[in-house]
Amino acid sequence: MSAQPGLVRFPNGFLWGTKTAAYQVEGSVDVDGRGPSIWDTFSHRAGATRNGDTGDVACDHYRRMDEDLDLLAALGAPAYCFSVAWPRVQPSGSGAINQQGLDFYRRLVDGLLRRSIVPVVTLYHWDLPQALEDAGGWVSRDTVALFSEYTRIVAGTLGDSVRMWITLNEPWCSAWLGYGTGEHAPGVRDHGKSAAATHHLLLAHGEAVNVLRATIPNASVGIGLNLQPVRPATDHDDDRAACHRVDGNLNRLFLDPIFTGRYPADMLEHYAGLQPGFDVVAEGDLEVIRTPIDFLGVNFYSPITVCAPARQAEARATGYWIPETERRGRIGDLDAVQVLRAEVSRTQMGWEIEPAALTEILVRVRDQYANLPLYITENGAAFDDYIGPDGEVHDANRIAYLDGHLRAVLDALDAGVDMRGYFVWSILDNFEWGHGYSKRFGLTWVDYPTGRRLPKSSFAWYRQTVRANGLER
Ligand code: FCB
Numbered sequence: 001m002s003a004q005p006g007l008v009r010f011p012n013g014f015l016w017g018t019k020t021a022a023y024q025v026e027g028s029v030d031v032d033g034r035g036p037s038i039w040d041t042f043s044h045r046a047g048a049t050r051n052g053d054t055g056d057v058a059c060d061h062y063r064r065m066d067e068d069l070d071l072l073a074a075l076g077a078p079a080y081c082f083s084v085a086w087p088r089v090q091p092s093g094s095g096a097i098n099q100q101g102l103d104f105y106r107r108l109v110d111g112l113l114r115r116s117i118v119p120v121v122t123l124y125h126w127d128l129p130q131a132l133e134d135a136g137g138w139v140s141r142d143t144v145a146l147f148s149e150y151t152r153i154v155a156g157t158l159g160d161s162v163r164m165w166i167t168l169n170e171p172w173c174s175a176w177l178g179y180g181t182g183e184h185a186p187g188v189r190d191h192g193k194s195a196a197a198t199h200h201l202l203l204a205h206g207e208a209v210n211v212l213r214a215t216i217p218n219a220s221v222g223i224g225l226n227l228q229p230v231r232p233a234t235d236h237d238d239d240r241a242a243c244h245r246v247d248g249n250l251n252r253l254f255l256d257p258i259f260t261g262r263y264p265a266d267m268l269e270h271y272a273g274l275q276p277g278f279d280v281v282a283e284g285d286l287e288v289i290r291t292p293i294d295f296l297g298v299n300f301y302s303p304i305t306v307c308a309p310a311r312q313a314e315a316r317a318t319g320y321w322i323p324e325t326e327r328r329g330r331i332g333d334l335d336a337v338q339v340l341r342a343e344v345s346r347t348q349m350g351w352e353i354e355p356a357a358l359t360e361i362l363v364r365v366r367d368q369y370a371n372l373p374l375y376i377t378e379n380g381a382a383f384d385d386y387i388g389p390d391g392e393v394h395d396a397n398r399i400a401y402l403d404g405h406l407r408a409v410l411d412a413l414d415a416g417v418d419m420r421g422y423f424v425w426s427i428l429d430n431f432e433w434g435h436g437y438s439k440r441f442g443l444t445w446v447d448y449p450t451g452r453r454l455p456k457s458s459f460a461w462y463r464q465t466v467r468a469n470g471l472e473r
Contacts, residue, residue: 008410009470015118015421016466017079018072018443019378021125021169023055024430026085028062032100035091037127038137038178042185053436059428060451062104069111071444071453072427077466079118081377081423082108083125083169084154093129094146102157109161119162120423122224123151123208125169126178126185126433133186138174138197138204141280147204151211159216166297166377167208170226171201172254180333183434191333192274199280202257206288224297224377225254227365229357233307233315233339242308242336245270249334250304251361259369261290270334295420296365297377300405301349303357306336315339323350347401348382348439355404362412362419373420374412379405380425382432382439385456393445393456402458406471424462428453 023039030036043054061068072080086093088101105121112119124147132143155165168174177184180194205223212219228250232243244266252264263278263286271277307315312322320339344352362374381401385393402424413419429442437448443459446452465471 006473007468007470008473009468010410011413011419012469014419014469015079015375016077016469017081017118017120017421017423018075018077018425018427019081019120019122019423020061020426020428020430021083021122021127022085022088023058023125023127024426024432025059025061025428027056027058027060029056031062032088032104033091033098034085034101035087035093035098036130037085037087038130038133038185039127041130041133042187045187048187049434050436050438053431053438055431057448058431059446061428064451065104065108065111067453068428069108069115069117071455072112072117073115074455074463075427075443075459075466076463077424078116079120079164079421079423080112080427081120081122081166083122083127085127086124086150087127087129089153090129090150091131093132094149097153102153105154105158109158113161118164119158120164120166121154121158121162122166122169123147123154124167124204126174128185137179137186138200139179139193139276141200141203144200144204144207148207148211151208152215155212155215155219159212159219163216163218164220164222165212165216166222166224167205167212168201169224169377170299171198171205171223172226172250174201176249191271192277195271195274195277196280198253199278199285202254202289203285205258206285206291209291209293210288220294222293222295222297222375223258224299226299226301226378227251227255227361228300229303229360229364231303231305233305233311233320234318236308236311236314238308238311239306239315242306242334245334246304246306246336255365255369257286257289258293259290261286293372295373295375296370297375298362298365299378299425300358300361300376301379301381302347302351303354303360304352305339305341307339309335309337312337312339319343348384349435351381353381353401353404355408356411358405358408359411359415362409362417363415366417371418373418375421375423376405376409376419377423378425379422380441382441385429385440385445387445387454393454395456395458398443398456398458399461402462403471406465410471
């Protein structure tokens with residue numbers, strides 16, 4: 001960080017980017033040989049998503065790829081992270097390769113390189129081929145070997161041009177929202193399955209790291225985890241215990257096996273008795289899961305505060321707010337209730353805004369797990385954007401959110417954390433899973449009926465930040 005007056009700088013080579021995921025932007029779900037994914041099935045199920053929204057069209061990125069590449073070039077961020085849709089590459093998840101699907105990603109990578117943008121590939125961002133779900137999905141160990149096969153295919157095709165790889169995006173969401181609360185595809189509600197899915201996802205990650213290393217000599221490989229500091233509502237022992245459980249599920253259940261080769265003992269105990277649960281763990285699996293990675297991708301949005309269920313009245317009296325809509329199911333199996341601090345502002349998702357929590361989790365990873373290169377692979381916010389009378393989207397709140405979190409990254413750098421880059425979620429407004437199109441995270445407004453793209457004020461702000469490699473002091 002140089003002392004240039006007026007500006008606080010990021011290190012040279014700090015990698016700036018934006019990120020998307022296939023199902024959230026591509027659309028064209030039944031063209032060029034793509035097979036159905038669990039998100040196609042789930043989003044078409046009555047009541048599964050807000051307004052019955054689906055990713056059938058999404059941002060129409062599949063057909064507007066060139067326009068979106070130009071948009072990325074106009075933004076000027078040196079990197080772009082996208083995910084490959086497994087069902088485009090292998091329509092039924094195994095066996096036959098769909099060349100047209102691979103060609104799409106080849107064109108995308110070539111288009112990025114032509115514009116001097118570094119491609120970063122996520123292999124799995126939640127769109128499991130439906131045929132594999134029909135055979136058990138992530139609850140089945142068979143999916144692990146099939147993921148390796150799929151990884152080999154993608155790495156074999158793009159490995160000459162792509163160096164940076166993310167195996168899985170937020171396996172917690174796949175396992176605990178997909179198979180636990182049922183808020184995400186495949187919409188199953190069975191925590192015994194969530195536990196088994198957790199293990200198979202982590203095992204698939206470890207195997208994929210090995211496949212990528214074997215296929216691409218200079219690959220840089222990591223995983224993207226959603227990490228959240230968890231705080232107890234009060235100092236009461238029961239709240240602290242609830243906090244420890246939630247932290248175990250959200251953070252330690254993934255960080256521990258990846259960095260120490262062990263599941264947290266309290267979590268194994270908590271989920272003991274669930275079927276199939278962690279009984280699926282076989283000898284040698286954890287050695288695979290702890291295969292060294294080159295970097296950790298941290299997806300960060302918000303911290304969370306919890307209390308013990310029996311202490312909700314106490315929490316309210318202490319000044320916390322427990323909304324009617326609190327999704328009990330999310331952490332319900334952990335005997336914990338999420339509470340909100342009345343005085344802390346929230347995004348349109350209802351997520352509390354606290355940049356210092358980002359610094360906290362980054363320092364914790366370094367101190368408790370490993371001093372390895374870290375990237376913020378997702379950070380961003382949904383707000384109630386609208387096109388103003390002047391025809392522009394003035395999203396000052398998003399700019400403030402991003403600015404605050406970038407300063408939190410600077411604080412982590414000051415604390416000696418090895419921060420290597422930052423990716424905004426997202427370049428475009430897109431299909432926000434169960435929330436459908438009701439939540440806009442983009443630096444660019446998407447007019448869904450026409451597909452028109454309109455860069456918001458935050459787009460110009462981010463371009464300027466990237467160009468300066470720093471922020472106003
Ligand atoms: C993350 C997901 C990403 C996006 C953001 C808002 O959990 O990885 O696809 O939905 O949240």
